[in-house]
Structure formats: C-alpha cells, structure tokens
Amino acid sequence: VATFALVIAVLFTWLYTGAKVSTVGAVDFHNALAVPPLAQSTVEADGTRVFDLRMQTGETEFTPGTKTPTWGFNGSHLGPTLRAAKGEKVRVKVANALPEASSVHWHGMHLPAAMDGGPHQMVPAGGSWAPEWTVEQPASTLWYHPHPHGATESHVQRGLAGLFLLDDPQSAALPLPKTYGVDDIPVIVQDVSFDGAKFDHGHKLMRNVGFLGDRTMVNGTLDPYVTVQDELVRLRLLNASTARVYTFGFDDGREFRQIASDGGLLEAPHTTDRLRLSPGERAEIVVRIRPGERTVLRSHPLDASLDFWNQRFGGGDDSFDVMQLRGAPTLRPSAELPQTLAASTLPTGEDSVRGRFFELKMSGINGRKMDMSRVDETVTRGTTETWTLRNNDGMPHNFHVHDVQFRVLDINGAAPPPPLRGPKDTVFIPSGTTVRIALRFEGPADPNTPYMYHCHLLYHEDEGMMGQFTVLDPGRPTPAPNLPPTSG
Numbered sequence: 351v352a353t354f355a356l357v358i359a360v361l362f363t364w365l366y367t368g369a370k371v372s373t374v375g376a377v378d379f380h381n382a383l384a385v386p387p388l389a390q391s392t393v394e395a396d397g398t399r400v401f402d403l404r405m406q407t408g409e410t411e412f413t414p415g416t417k418t419p420t421w422g423f424n425g426s427h428l429g430p431t432l433r434a435a436k437g438e439k440v441r442v443k444v445a446n447a448l449p450e451a452s453s454v455h456w457h458g459m460h461l462p463a464a465m466d467g468g469p470h471q472m473v474p475a476g477g478s479w480a481p482e483w484t485v486e487q488p489a490s491t492l493w494y495h496p497h498p499h500g501a502t503e504s505h506v507q508r509g510l511a512g513l514f515l516l517d518d519p520q521s522a523a524l525p526l527p528k529t530y531g532v533d534d535i536p537v538i539v540q541d542v543s544f545d546g547a548k549f550d551h552g553h554k555l556m557r558n559v560g561f562l563g564d565r566t567m568v569n570g571t572l573d574p575y576v577t578v579q580d581e582l583v584r585l586r587l588l589n590a591s592t593a594r595v596y597t598f599g600f601d602d603g604r605e606f607r608q609i610a611s612d613g614g615l616l617e618a619p620h621t622t623d624r625l626r627l628s629p630g631e632r633a634e635i636v637v638r639i640r641p642g643e644r645t646v647l648r649s650h651p652l653d654a655s656l657d658f659w660n661q662r663f664g665g666g667d668d669s670f671d672v673m674q675l676r677g678a679p680t681l682r683p684s685a686e687l688p689q690t691l692a693a694s695t696l697p698t699g700e701d702s703v704r705g706r707f708f709e710l711k712m713s714g715i716n717g718r719k720m721d722m723s724r725v726d727e728t729v730t731r732g733t734t735e736t737w738t739l740r741n742n743d744g745m746p747h748n749f750h751v752h753d754v755q756f757r758v759l760d761i762n763g764a765a766p767p768p769p770l771r772g773p774k775d776t777v778f779i780p781s782g783t784t785v786r787i788a789l790r791f792e793g794p795a796d797p798n799t800p801y802m803y804h805c806h807l808l809y810h811e812d813e814g815m816m817g818q819f820t821v822l823d824p825g826r827p828t829p830a831p832n833l834p835p836t837s838g
C-alpha cells in the first residue's frame with residue numbers, strides 16, 4: 351500500500367509539475383527571420399485609409415518539406431503589419447474565409463465599442479465586417495487577433511495574429527531606429543509544440559494555465575536569426591503566446607534600453623538587462639550590436655519571487671533561446687537615443703471618481719464567469735476610475751482592458767518599476783499580487799455594446815475569466831442594456 355501511495359504521489363507530482371523545458375544553448379539558428387509584410391492600403395477621397403484582411407486557412411512549411419495546417423490573415427500564417435498615423439481615419443475590410451465564425455479585435459486601440467472586434471462583433475464563416483474609426487492615440491505597437499468567446503486560444507494558436515503600428519509626428523521626429531524590417535524589427539514571440547507535421551495544441555500534463563509549448567518561434571520562424579546592418583536595432587516585442595510569460599534578456603547579459611510599453615513611448619529610455627512580458631503585452635527595446643558579433647535574445651526563468659513557474663512548471667529551467675542577432679561585418683552608424691521620449695498623457699488617478707475591485711480567479715472575476723448577456727460594470731464617459739486587481743489564486747494571471755491605455759499606480763503598495771510606468775493595456779499579476787491602475791474612459795458612449803476586460807492567458811479567458819463594461823454618457827440613468835443572450 352505504501353509503495354502504491356508513493357507511486358501515485360510521484361506520478362501526480364510529475365503530472366502536475368510537467369516536464370522541464372529549456373532550449374538554452376540547444377538551438378541551431380539557421381532560419382532567416384521572416385518579417386511580416388506591411389499591409390497594402392488605399393486612401394479614399396476623404397482621407398480614409400482602407401485595409402483588407404482576409405482570414406483564411408492554409409498550410410505553412412515551418413520546416414522545409416513539412417506542411418502544417420495553419421490559419422492566417424492574407425496568407426497561411428500570422429498577418430501583415432497594419433500601419434496608420436494619429437489623426438487618420440481607418441477602415442479595415444475583414445473577410446472571413448474560415449470554416450467557422452471568428453472576430454478581429456484591435457488590441458490596445460481606443461475606438462468605439464462596436465468597432466472593437468470582441469465577441470459581440472462576430473464575423474460568420476463566409477461573412478465580412480468593415481469597422482472604421484479615427485486613430486486618436488500616440489505612436490505605439492498594437493496588435494490584432496480573433497476574440498470569439500470560448501475559442502480565442504485555438505484561433506490565435508492556429509496563427510491568427512498580426513501587428514498594428516501607430517505613428518505620430520512627435521515620435522517620427524525623434525532619432526529612433528525606424529526603418530521597418532531593417533533597424534526596426536517586429537518580434538512576435540509564440541511558443542509551439544509539434545505533433546509530427548501538425549501543431550499540438552493540447553493542454554498537456556494538467557497545465558491549467560493553458561497551453562505551454564516546448565519551443566518558440568518569432569514571426570512564424572523557427573530557430574530564427576536576423577542579420578543587423580545598423581549599430582542600434584529596435585525590436586518591437588509582442589508576447590503573442592497564449593499562456594507563457596517570458597523574461598527577455600541576452601545570452602551575454604548585455605544591457606538594452608526599453609523605449610516603449612504596450613501603448614506607446616516611455617517618458618525616457620530605461621536601461622535594463624531583463625524585460626518581462628506576459629501574454630498580450632508589448633515592449634520596444636533598442637539594442638547595440640557590434641560588427642560581426644552574434645548574440646541571442648533569450649527568455650530567462652522568472653525570478654524566484656514569481657515562483658509559480660519555478661516551483662510548478664520550470665523547476666527554474668523554463669528558459670528559451672528565442673532569436674539570434676548577427677551583426678554584419680560593418681554596421682551603419684546610428685544616432686544616439688534621445689534622453690527624453692514622450693510626455694505622459696496617462697491619468698494620474700487624482701481625479702478618480704470611482705474605485706472598483708476585481709478578484710481574479712480562474713473560476714471567474716469577482717466570482718462570476720463571463721456571460722455575454724450581462725454587463726458587469728458601467729462607467730461614465732469622460733471620467734477617471736481607479737481599479738484594484740487582486741490575484742490570490744495560486745497561479746499567474748494578467749489583466750487586459752479594452753479601449754484604454756491605463757497607468758499602473760502601484761503593485762502591492764509600491765510604485766511600479768520603470769517598464770510599467772508607460773502606457774499599459776495589459777498587466778501581469780502573479781499570485782499574491784495586488785495591482786492598482788488608473789483608467790480614463792473617453793467614450794463614445796454606447797449602452798448596448800460592451801468592451802471586455804479579461805485575463806489574457808487565453809485558456810483562462812476562454813474558460814470565462816472575462817467581464818464586460820459599457821461606457822455611458824454622464825448624467826444618464828443607467829439603461830437596461832440590450833445584449834444578445836449567451837450562446838454557449
């Protein structure tokens with residue numbers, strides 16, 4: 351009996367902890383990094399910039415001679431990089447050529463709720479949708495991905511994700527690396543597993559954080575290297591993985607400078623050797639490269655205070671070699687980075703009219719699972735609020751709010767570190783952590799169309815770790831919203 355109990359205990363521990371994954375030193379970087387093409391657009395007489403996105407099925411050769419069934423926008427996997435400037439009106443004509451309904455959400459974008467592409471703006475198989483809005487926010491690295499309720503993880507994992515870059519005159523005037531694909535390079539990081547030629551999307555080993563792959567790819571390239579021609583290279587990092595948290599750094603420990611967070615430039619470059627991104631978060635960094643050298647962008651294990659991965663999943667070994675940078679034999683000189691980047695326009699919270707509290711659990715937010723027909727919170731257009739987000743759930747979560755870029759006020763009562771002082775739409779919240787954020791809701795008001803807030807670990811989101819809020823005009827009594835009944 352004792353032996354049997356021991357076997358069960360060992361088996362359970364093994365199942366629950368999962369296999370250790372580390373690709374450090376084990377990756378042969380032999381594939382030139384793919385850079386997503388800039389999307390074509392046309393400009394109409396009234397100045398509206400029009401893009402076409404077609405969601406489609408296809409096959410992708412991640413390894414020569416092996417075809418993996420994938421989904422993509424305007425291609426077999428991932429999507430083109432959309433790019434627009436502050437003040438521009440944009441329209442995206444979305445066509446759904448998938449065998450099932452989906453949606454396209456503009457993650458990080460301030461826009462009317464009906465254009466948001468969340469679970470209330472589904473595009474049926476064979477159908478189309480053409481949201482339009484005016485860009486009213488600073489230069490930033492945003493992204494787009496499907497948001498069908500209950501199926502976001504699988505749609506993103508099959509390959510539906512792309513970048514949406516915004517420009518503004520202030521950032522254009524700064525001496526930053528800005529030649530797309532040359533010294534300003536998108537780095538879309540996803541973890542994957544293969545089962546023969548196919549993606550393996552299984553939640554192996556009872557990993558209830560969701561899917562954790564055993565290797566990484568960048569922009570859909572496995573084992574990628576990129577040749578750098580300039581002294582300074584800007585990397586626009588997006589964690590487009592569904593559950594994995596990365597702590598980026600370089601194999602030789604070199605320092606780099608973070609210049610932007612989710613929703614735009616920091617006030618000043620922040621020098622560091624580590625940068626953590628949870629799913630959905632972005633950061634822009636600038637790295638100095640020497641002629642002829644090779645260095646590897648690596649994800650280090652989370653630090654010991656964030657012991658979830660260390661204790662349960664990684665044993666300290668959850669570390670990945672992500673991409674190799676190769677300096678060309680001679681490099682073009684780059685301008686020095688400016689001392690200051692952009693003045694913050696984030697709410698300070700001093701004018702907060704209301705506080706709200708959110709208890710984050712995998713079983714739901716504030717004890718409730720997502721219900722498409724229920725509006726959880728109503729906010730007033732033109733006001734600032736302070737939200738308190740608490741995770742005591744014994745597993746990592748993060749928190750993403752649609753429509754806004756918020757300020758992180760404090761983390762367990764302490765001022766946020768520099769990387770979290772810029773514009774944020776998603777914030778990592780490990781267990782045992784309380785984060786306070788200040789958000790300003792600019793509207794427009796729409797009592798019948800909610801925005802979402804949710805954990806961006808996509809399995810959690812799909813399982814119902816999501817809620818809805820509407821923006822109402824000031825002075826209006828709260829109307830009963832007219833939402834469709836939940837379908838699932």
Ligand code: C2O
Pocket residue numbers: 455457495497630750752802804806
């Ligand atoms: Cu990136 Cu509600 O999602």
Ligand code: CU
Pocket residue numbers: 712746747748805806807810811815
């Ligand atoms: Cu979560």
